[in-house]
Amino acid sequence: MNEFNSEIRPISATDKKLVADFIKEHWGSSFSVSRGKIYHIVDLPGFICKQNGKIAGLITYHIVKKDCEIVTLNSDIENEGLGTQLLNKVINVAKRNQCKRVWLVTTNDNVNAIRFYQKRGFDWVGFYRDAMIESRKLKSEIPWYGNDGIPIRHEIEFEHRLHY
Numbered sequence: 418m419n420e421f422n423s424e425i426r427p428i429s430a431t432d433k434k435l436v437a438d439f440i441k442e443h444w445g446s447s448f449s450v451s452r453g454k455i456y457h458i459v460d461l462p463g464f465i466c467k468q469n470g471k472i473a474g475l476i477t478y479h480i481v482k483k484d485c486e487i488v489t490l491n492s493d494i495e496n497e498g499l500g501t502q503l504l505n506k507v508i509n510v511a512k513r514n515q516c517k518r519v520w521l522v523t524t525n526d527n528v529n530a531i532r533f534y535q536k537r538g539f540d541w542v543g544f545y546r547d548a549m550i551e552s553r554k555l556k557s558e559i560p561w562y563g564n565d566g567i568p569i570r571h572e573i574e575f576e577h578r579l580h581y
Contacts, residue, residue, distance in 0.1 A: 423473070425466045425502055433459045439472040443491045445558035451522045452545070452572065455555055456488045463489075464506045466499060476503040478510065478519075485511035487521040490530075504537060512579055520576040524549065526563030534575045543574030 428436060437447050440458045449456045456479065463477035474492040478485055487507055492500040511519045521539075523530040535541070549570050553559050563569040 423466055423468060423499075425464050425474070425499075425506060428463045428465050428475075428477070432465055435467075435472055436465070436475065439475055439491070440489065444489065445560070446556065448556065449488055450552045450556045450559070451486065451488060452548075452574075453551055453555070458489060461488055462510075464503055466503070468494075474499045474503050476507055478507045480511070480514055480516060483515065483517040485514065485516040485519045487519060490521075500533060501537060508577065508579070512581075515581075516579055518576045518578050520574060522572045522574050524563060524569045525571040525573060526565070526567035526569050528564060528567075531573065531575075537577075539575040539577045541573060542576050543572075545572040545574070546570075548572040 437459050440447055440449075444458075447458060449458060456477075458477055461477040461479055463475060465472060466474040473494050476490045477488045479488055480486075485507065487504070490500060490503060492503065508519055520542075521534070523534070531541075547570055549559060549572065552572070560569060
C-alpha cells in the first residue's frame with residue numbers, strides 16, 4: 418500500500434453541496450440508513466479530501482454518548498492509504514471525545530469493506546439477518562444486488578474498541 422499524500426480536513430459548511438452530490442453518486446441519495454436510523458449525510462461531521470476541486474475521499478461519523486459510528490466512508494483512490502487516513506482521523510476524534518468504541522455497519526455484499534475494516538483492527542461483532550428488508554422501507558434506493566452480483570440482504574456490524 419502506498420502512502421496517500423494530500424490534505425485531509427474537516428468538512429466545512431461550504432462543502433455541503435459537493436458532499437451532497439458525492440453522496441448521491443456513491444449512495445444513491447443524500448441519506449444513509451444504519452440499523453434502522455436515517456442519517457442525512459450533509460448534516461454530519463466528517464473529513465474530506467479534495468483533488469482538482471472534486472472529492473477524492475470522504476468519511477462521516479456520529480457520536481452518541483461514548484459510541485462513535487462511522488456512517489459513510491468512500492475513497493475514489495484505492496490502495497494508496499486514503500481510506501485508512503480518513504478512518505484514523507475519526508478514530509482520533511473518538512479518542513478526544515473519550516468514546517469507548519468506533520463502530521459501523523456494512524452490508525453482506527461489501528467484501529472489500531469487510532476485508533478493509535478487519536485489516537485495521539475492527540472486529541465483526543454483529544450479524545443482522547435480512548435487515549435490508551427494513552432498511553429498504555426507509556430508503557427504497559438501496560439496490561437488491563451489490564458488489565459482484567451478491568444479493569444485499571444482511572447488515573454486518575464491526576467495532577474497534579478504544580483503550581486508554
